[in-house]
Each structure stands twice: as structure tokens, then as C-alpha cells.
Amino acid sequence: MESIVSLKPLAAVLVSILVVPLIIRSGNRPNLREGWTFAAAGIKFLIVASMVPAVLGGAKLELTIAQVLPGAAIAFRVDAFGLLFALVSSSLWIVTSAYSIGYMRGLDEHSQTRYFCFFALSLSATIGAAFSANLLTLYLFYEMLSFATYPLVTHHQDMEARSSGRKYLFYIVGSSIGLALPAMVYIYTVSGTLDFAAQGVMPASVPPAVLTALVLMLLFGFAKAGVMPFHSWLPAAMVAPTPVSALLHAVAVVKVGAFCVFRVLTGVMGADLLTGAGLGTLVCYIAAFTIIVSSLIALSQDGLKRRLAFSTIGQLSYIVLGAALLTPDGLTGGMLHIAMHAFGKITLFFCAGAIFVATGVKNISDMTGIGKRMPITMTAFFIGSLSVIGLPPCGGFISKWFLVMGTLEARQYAMLVVILTSSLLNAAYFLPIVYRAFFCTEEESKFDNRMGEAPLWCLVPLKLTAFISIILFLYPKPFLDLARLAVVQILGGP
Amino acid sequence: MSPHLPALPVVVPLLSALLITILGWSNRRLPFPIALVALTAGLLSALGLMKDVLARGVIGYNMGGWDPPWGIAYRVDHLNALVLVVVMAAALIGLIATRDRVKAEFEDRIVPFYTLFVLFVTGLSGILLTGDAFNLYVLLEIASLTGYALIGLGEGRAPLAGLNYILMGTIGASFYLLGVGYLYLMTGTLNMVDLAARLPGLYDSHVVALAFFICLTGLFVKMAFFPVHVWLPNAYSNASSAAGILIAPLTTKVMIYVMIRITLTVFTPDYAFDVLDIGDAVVWLSVIAIVMGSVFALAQNRLKRILSYIVVAEVGYMVGGFWLGNRAGITGSILHIVNDAAMTLCVFLAAGALLTRVPGDRLIHLQGLFRKMPVSMAALVVGGLSIIGAPPTCGFFSKWYLISGGIDAGHYGFVAALLFSSLVNVALFFRVFEIAYYEPFGADHGHDPRAHGASGREDAPAAMLAPLVVVAVLLVALGLYSGDLVSAIIQHAIPARII
Secondary structure, eight states: OOEEEOSHHHHHHHHHHHHHHHHHHTTTOHHHHHHHHHHHHHHHHHHHHHTHHHHHTTOEEEEEEEEEETTEEEEEEEOHHHHHHHHHHHHHHHHHHHHHHHHHHHTTOSOHHHHHHHHHHHHHHHHHHHTBSBHHHHHHHHHHHHHHHHHHHTTTOSHHHHHHHHHHHHHHHHHIIIIIHHHHHHHHHHHSOOBOOTTOOOOTTSOHHHHHHHHHHHHHHSGGGOOTTSOTHHHHGGGSOHHHHHHIIIIIHHHHHHHHHHHIIIIIIOHHHHHHHTHHHHHHHHHHHHHHHHHHHHHTOOBHHHHHHHHHHHHHHHHHHHHHHOSHHHHHHHHHHHHHHHHHHHHHHHHHHHHHHHHOOOBGGGOTTHHHHOHHHHHHHHHHHHHHHTOTTSTHHHHHHHHHHHHHHTTOHHHHHHHHHHHHHHHHHHHHHHHHHHSOOTTTOSSOSOOOOOOHHHHHHHHHHHHHHHHHHHOOHHHHHHHHHHHHHHHTOO | OOTTGGGHHHHHHHHHHHHHHHHHTTOTTSHHHHHHHHHHHHHHHHHHHHHHHHHHOOEEEEGGGOOTTTSOEEEEOHHHHHHHHHHHHHHHHHHHHTHHHHHHHOTTOHHHHHHHHHHHHHHHHHHHHBOBHHHHHHHHHHHHHHHHHHHHTSSTTHHHHHHHHHHHHHHHHHHHHHHHHHHHHHHSOOBHHHHHHHGGGGTTOHHHHHHHHHHHHHHHHHHTOTTSOTHHHHHHHHSOHHHHHHHTTTHHHHHHHHHHHIIIIISHHIIIIIISOOHHHHHHHHHHHHHHHHHHHHTOOBHHHHHHHHHHHHHHHHHHHHHTOSHHHHHHHHHHHHHHHHHHHHHHHHHHHHHTTSSOOBGGGGTTHHHHOHHHHHHHHHHHHHHHTOTTSHHHHHHHHHHHHHHHTTOHHHHHHHHHHHHHHHHHHHHHHHHHHSOOOOTTTTOOGGGGSGGGOOOOOHHHHHHHHHHHHHHHHHHHTHHHHIIIIIHHHSOTTOO
16 A cells, blocks of 8 residues: 655645634625635535545545644544545535524624634544545544534524533543543553554453453443434534534534544454454444434424434444444445435435525424425425435435445344334435425425525525435445445455 | 843842832833843843753852852752743743733732732743752742732732632741751751761661651642642632743742752752652652643633643643653653643633633633634644644643653553543543634524634734744744753753662
8 A cells, every 4th residue: 555745634734723814804804704604615625525535546635734642643634534524524524614694694693794604614624534544644633623513503692502511521521532542542541552453452351341341441431423312412412503503413424423433443443353253243232223213202392403313313323333333335335324314414414494584484393394495495495305215216225235235244133123113213304304395285395485495505505405305326336435445455365 | 241141130129129119119011021121131041051051060159159058059950950041032922921911900000910910020031040959948838928929919819819818828848948947957058058968877867768758748738749738729720820921830830840859969969869769659649730730621621721731731741751760750850841841831821811802711712713723723832732732732741741750650540541641631621712713603504604714713812923933933932942952951950870
């Protein structure tokens, strides 16, 4: 495997930090300010995309920033998995920036400059996490992301935002300091390194009980993955403005959590070690529990964003499940699900926000008949739902297909049942929303027949992500190629 | 290099104290520039010493040309050169940052204030450089007496806090002196290197053990190690903000240094860690210190009191890390001396900056400060994150070594205490941030854009902000360079036999 020293990963991380002073300076000229956000998002995406050919060619792009501990530097290494995640996050930032303009201006929100600043910082942290070469760097960006999203979660600055912010910190920072940090230091003391390597870095001498403890500490310690019982910060975080929920709490933040778990299982612990110790199965069952229980809770939620949040908790555990299966197809499925779920779920959140901007409605029970008022939004909502349920013609089908194949490959038939049951539950909590939106009598409908969509800035992004969700079904190649290559890199084949 | 370089960090501030006293009476504008020049010279000579030590190893210097045991020998190695640079840098930055505060708070007492402050620095750098156990006591008294006075100079309850500090501090210093007296009785020398050579034959002696315990107890009082910390929170939080900024980052850290020096150089690690075998017990004491410091911090409703109790907990970090007795723990402890000095300076300086615009440091006064004073608050955030231990700020890396020392030693109580304190620090700082972030709302629920314009911005004066920003940046830089700091300097400060 060829390694190239490259400044690109650093540039991709820095671009959205460097834009922050510009955003602040043009705080009283909103158009210029948002222009800076777009410029940063565009440049970031181009830098990330420019690394695709080299990485697909089998190379890894590396850069060491500072040798802070012997055997553990702050360093970047771009491999196929990290690039896949970075591509998803950076491309969706562009779309979300457009959506933010529609949403924030549509609602005449306060403190928009602060909002765009911390949004940019969050994206820096996300890309940094994606490109981390070792657990230390990953932890650094994980924490940076926690702190950068706090002002976004508490954006409304009311009592509800305050208590949600506290919950957010309590779960996310509490678990990372209380569980992930000591596990990480322990791994460092026994193995002398924190690098991600094919088949991990753990010495064989670590006793199984300690190994189990470490896996659990890291699984729950990276609480952004939302594995139960460390999930309840996510529904609370829905108090944030919808673009934050859409990009951060359906894509960037939560998937950094799943990404961390993925890296820990495959890069630190190693597939063979976990399979040998039976720990893959343990994590599978924890993920399966989360998948089923969160879907059941989602059924009973009336707040649309809360229902989406519980859906996200379940879908994140699909990714964890894919990692825990530790077979090529399972891993491919888990990685693809990062991308596929991202486009589907962000569409759903965009729709939820568009509905709120256009009508002020937040609860599902008040959305009867909304299809006639907002047909485009609800069509996109339908497409997003299909993708998250995992039905053709949407991208979600592909990742679920690989996950199903992975369960067969790993002979985890119980997990197969879990995935299929969950798909039914997903359908049960999404499709009635769409059905009630379009099919209802005049009396039942809570809206008149006048069409009234959200502003164009809201509408175009959600059309786009819905469209991409379909495209990803027909043409999953870029993500699929990266995921397949990543599996080879993770398992350390010949 | 000049052969007299080791004397400069002590002699220059001492002479400047005379100059300030003499010239200051005629011209009130002179004390600050004189102190500035003196401390700049002090920092430069400290850096020069560091460079020499890195190039040539340990440097010896005999004051006035008198050979030991009659004269006083100075001895510079990696450990004290490092701490000296930290002390000089923190004192210089503090001096620059507090210029306006001193003018405002001590308008008719500028001369005594600066005289005391440069004498305080003289004492500290003497403590760091001296290789003589009794001379250390003398310099300790210089630093302490000036410290009491600086704290007592403030308004309101400051004199009472200063008195409290005098009582406790005197007890601490007397204990140390008593210990040194015993050592002199047993060995007939006060020179540290001589002491270290003569003590091994006396390891069985109860008097030597007593001397060690008495010294250690005295130092615990001086460094505010729980439960003999009671002077510190009142002294630091009631002192004028200028005195707090100048003293808080330095005193406890220098006392930790003395503990390390006495243990490693005078008594040797063999004696302290193996013969006496008190490491485990002291680490448990530090666990209590960390936990109680954190818990007390939670109970405070004034910013400076919160920060003071955090200092108490941090003292527990350094004492515990050192007494783990392994390389990772001691590395963490020494690195934390550097980092904690910078972090404490940052947060006390930020608190001082906030106090230029708000009536008091009660948490309720901090409402809406993110909008009013964004730069000061941003620096407080960086300092807070470092104390919490979020990478890449420096606090993360010393905590990393401390935790890994705890794991190496199998001392999970210490690890748990460190994590507990980090979590409490999250709660402490985010409570402050939350109050500063939320502001009193009108009926418009904060949606009125005009109310949130830049018009309400009124940050601290630039003369205070610039040093503050420098310190905040320094916290990140120290973090990024902590690998070099450890491999180039701190590793050489720890005896090779400690693994």
C-alpha cells in the first residue's frame, strides 16, 4: 500500500476554520456572509473529491501534524473509509448551507452569524474525524465536534434549549471522558500505539474480560453513535434549528459516533481478535436491541423530528451492526449505510423543516392532508422514507442488501430477522405519514387545497437530496467502490 | 554564555526592587517599566539557562565565589530550568496584562505593589535555583512575605484573607525549617548534593524519616494540598484581581517543584518510594484532594472561588502523579506544573478581564457576556477546555500522562479521581458558559436582530486582551509541542532509575 504525504487532508479540515473570521467580519451583510459559507463548503468538497482518484488507486494520503505522545501523533491518514464519510459530509454541507439560508431567513432567526460560524467549525471537526490516522486524533476531533455543536443545539436560548444542552453535554462529553478516554489510555499503555491498523493493534496477551470491558467502554463512550442506553441526548437535541438536526444529528455528528465505533472495532481491536473472542456477537446483540427498541419508540412519537430522531438511533445501530458482523459484506453494508442513510434521512429532516417554515406545524397528527398543500415536499418525504426503510428504487436498499448478505455470511440468522423486522417497523412509522398527507377526506384535512410550498432555498435542497437518493440506487458505484476497497484495507487481505 | 547567568534571575529582580523603591517615589510612572525590564531580563536569562542545560547538562554556580559548604551553591538542571522559564514567562505576561488594573486598584500604592511583586519573583526564582536547603527556606520566606503583602493589599476582605494566609504559611514554612534543622543535625550539611551523598547511610534513622515527613507536611501547607488548603480559596478569590493574576499561577507550582526537588535530589527516589514506601498513601490523599477540591468548586457561586478550588484539585493532580513513583506519573506531574501554570494564568486573567466590565464575579453578573465580551470569554473557554482536558489543549496531555501513570501503577482510584474531576470541570465551566451565553430575554424571545447587533460589545482594554489571547494560544501550542517538551526536557529531569 502506497503512502503519499499530502497537505490536502489538513487543507480540507482548515478551510472551514479559516472561514470563521470572514463570517464574523461580514456579520451584518448576510449575503456576503453566506457567500463565505458556500465558498468554504465548495472548496472543502473539491479538496475531498480531489483525493478520490489517488485513494481508489490504493494510495493513502498522510500528514503528521505534531508528535504529541511517543507512538501517537496528531496525524491524518486518508483511506477509503474515511474518504467515503468525508465525501458524504462535505457534499451535504453545501446542500445544507443552501437550506440553512431558506430556513433561518424564513423564520427570521436570531444570531445567524454565530449559527454559521459554529456550523463551519462542526464541519471541520467532522472532516478531521474522518481523516484521523489514529484514535488520539479521532478523539480530538470527536471532542471538538461535541463543543462546536453545543451552541447550535442551544441556539434558541430558552429553557428547553438549556436543558437539552445540558443533556447533550452530560451524555456526549460525560461518556467520552468517563469511558472512552480511560479505555484509550489503557490501550495505549498495553500496546504503545493508537494507530488504526488492519486487524488492529491489541496485543494477544490482553485477557478476554479486559477486552470485553474495553469494547463496551468504547462502544458506549462514543455516545454519538446513539447505542442504547446512551441515546436519549439525540431526541433532546432536536430542539436545535432543523438544518442542524438535518446535517449534524442525522449525518455528521451521529455518524462520527458510528464511524468511531467502526474504527475501534476494525482498526484498534481487529476483526479476527473480536471474532475469536466472540465480542462481535455481543456488539451485534446490543445493536439489535437498539434497532428494535428505537423503532418501537419511534412508532409512538407524534413530533415529526422526534420520530425521525428515534429512527436515526435505529439506523445508526445498523452501521454498528455492520461493523460488528466483521464479514466483508457486513462491513460493506455498514459503510454504505453511512452514505445511503445520510441522503435519505437528511431529505426527511429537510421536509420536516420545510413543513415548519411553511405552516408552523411540528406534530404528525396535524399533518393530515398536507400533501395537497406541499406536494413536492411530501413526495420528497416519500422518497426519503423509502430509502430509510430500504426499498427500491432508493439507495437505502443497497446498503440493507449488503447488511442482509453480511448476516448470512456471519451466520447470524437472528440478526437477519432483526433487520427484516426493523424494516417493517420503519415502514410502519413512516408510510402512514405519507398516506395521511395525501389520502384523506376534505373534512379530515387540516389544510385547504391552496398550494403553498416553503421558500425556494428550502425546496431545492430537499428535491436534490431526494433525487440523489434515487440516483444512488441506480449508480452506487463511487461509494460502493470506496466501501469495497475499505473492506480490503480493514481486513488486511493479501 | 556569561558564567554568572545562573545568578541573574535572582539578582536582576532584586536590584530592580531597589530601583523601584528609590526612583518610584519621585516618578510614579517608573515602577512599571523597571519591573518590565527586570522580568524581561529574567525571562531571557532563564531561557539562556535552559539552552545551556540542554547543551551541557547540569550547571553549578557558587554565589559570590564561595565554595560550598560555606557558600551557597546554585544548581541548574532540566527540572528547575524548565520551571524557571515557566515562572518568568507567567510573571512577565501577568505583569504586562495587569498594568491598567494595578493603576486602577492601587493608584497611591503603585511603588510598594511593584516592589513587592519583583521581590516575590526574586524569591520564587531563588527557590528554584538554589542548591542549598536552608537558603531555600530563606527565599521561601521572601516569596511568602511578599505574597502575603500582595494579597493583603486588596480591598474588602483581602486583608483578612492575607492574615489567614500568613498564619498558615508561617506554620508551613516553620515545619520545613524544622525538617531542615533535623537534617543538619544528622548530616552536618545543608547543601542538597552533600545531603544526598550522606543520607543513604542514615536511611534507618527515625530522625531522618521524621525530617522528611515534617518537610513534606510543611510543603503540603504551602502548596495548599487538601486538607491544609484552607488559606488558598480566600486568599486567591479575595485578593485584588491584579494580585490574583500574578500569584495564582506561580506559588503552588513552585511548591510542587520544591516537593519534587527535596524528594528526588535530597532524599533520592530509593528512600522516598522504596524505603519509606509512602507513595500509595500520598496518592490516596491526593485522590481525596482532587475529589474534595472538585466538590467544593461545585458549591461556589463566584467565578474566582470556583477557579481557586480548581487550583486545589489541580494540586492533587500533581502531588498524586508524582507519588505514583513511575515515569509516566512523574512526567505527568512535571508537565502539569507547566500546563497548570499556563491554564491558571489564562483563567485568572480572563476573570480579571471580565471584572473590568462587570460589577462582581458572582455568576449572576456574567449574564450575556459572550455577546458583550467575546474575546475574553473565548479565552476563558480555551482555558476551561484545557482544565477539562480536551485535546489539543495542553491540559489533555498532562492528564493523559497522569492517567497512564495511574494505570501503570495499578492505582485505579487515582484514575477514577482524575476522570471525576474532569467531569466536574465540564459541569463547572459549562455552568459559567451557559450563564454567559443566555441573557435576560425580552418578550421578543431574542428574535429582534437589532438587540443583537455589535453595538453591545464592550470588551476589556486591548492592553489586557492581547496578553490574554497570547496565553490562550499558548495553551494550544503547549499541547501540540508537549511531545517535544517531554522528550527534550522532562525526560531528563527524572532520574533514570524510575521507569
